[in-house]
Structures are given as structure tokens and as C-alpha cells.
Amino acid sequence: MNKTPISKIILEGREFLVKRDDLFDPYLSGNKYRKLHTLLKTPKEHYNKIISYGGTQSNAMLAIAALAKQKGWVFEYYTKPLSKKQKEQEEGNYPIALSLGMQHYELELESYKVYVQALRLNLDPMCVVVDQGGADRMAQEGVAVLAQEIQEESLEFEAIATPSGTGTTALYLALAFPQYKVYTTAAIGDKGYLEEQMSALSSIPSNLVILEPQKKYHFAKPYKELYEFYKHLKYGGIEFDLLYAPLLWKLLMEQTKEKILYIHSGGVSGNVSMEPRYKAKFPELFSL
Numbered sequence: 001m002n003k004t005p006i007s008k009i010i011l012e013g014r015e016f017l018v019k020r021d022d023l024f025d026p027y028l029s030g031n032k033y034r035k036l037h038t039l040l041k042t043p044k045e046h047y048n049k050i051i052s053y054g055g056t057q058s059n060a061m062l063a064i065a066a067l068a069k070q071k072g073w074v075f076e077y078y079t080k081p082l083s084k085k086q087k088e089q090e091e092g093n094y095p096i097a098l099s100l101g102m103q104h105y106e107l108e109l110e111s112y113k114v115y116v117q118a119l120r121l122n123l124d125p126m127c128v129v130v131d132q133g134g135a136d137r138m139a140q141e142g143v144a145v146l147a148q149e150i151q152e153e154s155l156e157f158e159a160i161a162t163p164s165g166t167g168t169t170a171l172y173l174a175l176a177f178p179q180y181k182v183y184t185t186a187a188i189g190d191k192g193y194l195e196e197q198m199s200a201l202s203s204i205p206s207n208l209v210i211l212e213p214q215k216k217y218h219f220a221k222p223y224k225e226l227y228e229f230y231k232h233l234k235y236g237g238i239e240f241d242l243l244y245a246p247l248l249w250k251l252l253m254e255q256t257k258e259k260i261l262y263i264h265s266g267g268v269s270g271n272v273s274m275e276p277r278y279k280a281k282f283p284e285l286f287s288l
């Protein structure tokens with residue numbers, strides 16, 4: 001796929017455009033595809049190993065596993081110790097990444113941080129390290145390609161939106177589109193935490209707008225009202241991820257009015273491991 005397509009979706013009578021970065025590849029999808037663009041373009045011979053770290057639900061982990069497989073590179077992934085339940089997980093990103101060849105190492109809690117901070121010390125030149133979630137300056141190049149694709153379409157929209165974890169994607173989008181507002185929200189932590197993450201990469205431009213919910217939503221915890229958004233969007237024809245997208249959709253509906261181009265951030269492959277948690281907590285959402 002050269003360019004990802006644009007879809008329309010109507011939510012409560014309001015029309016949105018959606019840039020379908022979820023369709024690039026089932027595993028290497030959404031903003032992880034954009035963030036890894038530079039490595040995707042790198043010739044195979046350049047490296048033989050890619051190293052990263054983080055959680056086992058991570059979409060970045062799965063995307064790197066798919067990239068490494070495609071390139072024939074070894075993929076080493078470091079995490080904190082897993083629970084028995086996490087290890088035995090049969091669906092979702094973790095077992096898929098393992099099946100793609102990921103080599104997983106659990107580090108002791110006490111040594112995790114030090115180990116991870118030292119990954120780049122004396123690094124073999126044939127190895128490349130990608131920080132947790134792909135929060136790397138390298139991402140700017142891939143987001144610029146996304147911006148280029150959007151510009152070539154001559155679409156009609158007044159603002160852009162995409163959800164944030166580390167904020168890398170939203171930040172680089174806002175820098176690439178100074179003439180538009182870029183709406184985002186912090187799926188992890190709060191606005192202050194998100195600004196801190198972004199500031200580590202660049203100063204935050206004024207067209208980047210971080211929307212804030214009235215109540216605190218904890219990352220990866222099931223909330224009935226967020227599932228409702230996921231469900232409505234799915235009926236509308238597009239599946240979004242359950243961790244990042246629903247909160248931003250809720251805030252866009254509550255706090256914005258413009259015609260929005262929403263950048264699908266991918267991550268749908270993780271839904272099979274979130275669905276059972278929703279089912280357990282809110283069985284009424286699943287009864288007919």
C-alpha cells in the first residue's frame with residue numbers, strides 16, 4: 001500500500017474524515033507504522049538486531065516484531081516480570097509478537113530502569129534501540145510522510161485529531177500542520193504528564209490542543225461510556241482501538257465543532273485482549 005485511504009464516518013449526525021492508517025498492515029499499523037517509517041526504509045543489511053522495552057500489551061512491541069520479521073532482524077524485547085496470567089495469554093499482541101519471532105526477556109523490577117537506560121551504552125553498531133512506544137525523534141520523518149499524503153489529497157477539513165500516549169505523533173503532526181489545530185488527549189497520565197513527554201522531543205507549538213476530560217480515566221481500565229463510543233464507531237463502519245481512541249472521540253464530540261480529519265492510530269489487534277475485560281465488568285453491554 002502506497003497511501004492509506006480516507007474514509008468518512010458519521011457520529012451522532014456529525015461527519016468526520018478518517019485517515020485509515022489502521023489499514024497499512026494488521027500488525028504494523030497506525031502511528032507505529034509512521035514512527036517506524038525510517039527503519040522500514042532502512043536496508044536489511046544495515047542492522048541485524050532491534051531492541052526495545054515496555055509492556056506486553058504494547059502496539060509498538062507488535063509493530064516492531066512485524067518490522068523485524070520483515071527485515072530478518074532479531075528482536076529483543078525487555079519487560080518487567082509478567083504475571084502468570086499475562087504469560088498464558090492466548091490472544092492479543094503478546095502471543096502474536098512471540099509467533100513473529102520476538103525474543104522476550106523479563107527483568108527484575110529493581111534492575112529494569114537501570115538496564116533500560118543503559119541499552120545504548122556500548123551498543124553494537126549492527127543493533128538499533130527503539131524507545132518505549134516508539135517515542136523517538138526518528139518518528140518525525142514518518143509523520144512528515146503522513147502529512148505529505150494528507151496534503152496531496154486536497155481534503156476539506158478544519159482541524160486534525162489523533163490520540164496520545166507519549167504524544168510523539170500528535171506533536172509532530174502539529175509541527176507539520178501549523179495552519180491547523182491538532183486536537184489530542186492524554187490516554188496515559190494527564191495533560192501535565194503529556195506535555196512533559198512532548199517537551200522532551202521539541203517545544204510544543206500553540207496549534208496543539210490537549211483536550212481534558214471532566215473526570216479522570218485510567219489507562220486500560222474499562223469504562224462503560226468509552227465502550228459506547230467504540231461500539232457506535234464500529235457500527236458506523238470503522239473499528240478503533242479500545243485503549244486510546246474512545247476517550248478522544250468522546251472529547252471531540254463534547255468540546256469541538258469543526259470538520260475534523262481524524263488520524264486512525266491503529267492498535268485494533270489489541271482489542272481481543274481488552275474485550276474480555278469489558279465483558280467481565282459490564283456484561284450488560286454484550287447482551288442483545
Ligand SMILES: *Cc1c(COP(=O)(O)O)cnc(C)c1O
Nearest residue numbers: 059164165166167169244265267
Ligand atoms: C501508540 C498508540 C498511540 C499513542 O501514540 P503516541 O505517539 O505515543 O502518542 C495512540 N493510539 C494507538 C492505537 C497506539 O497504539
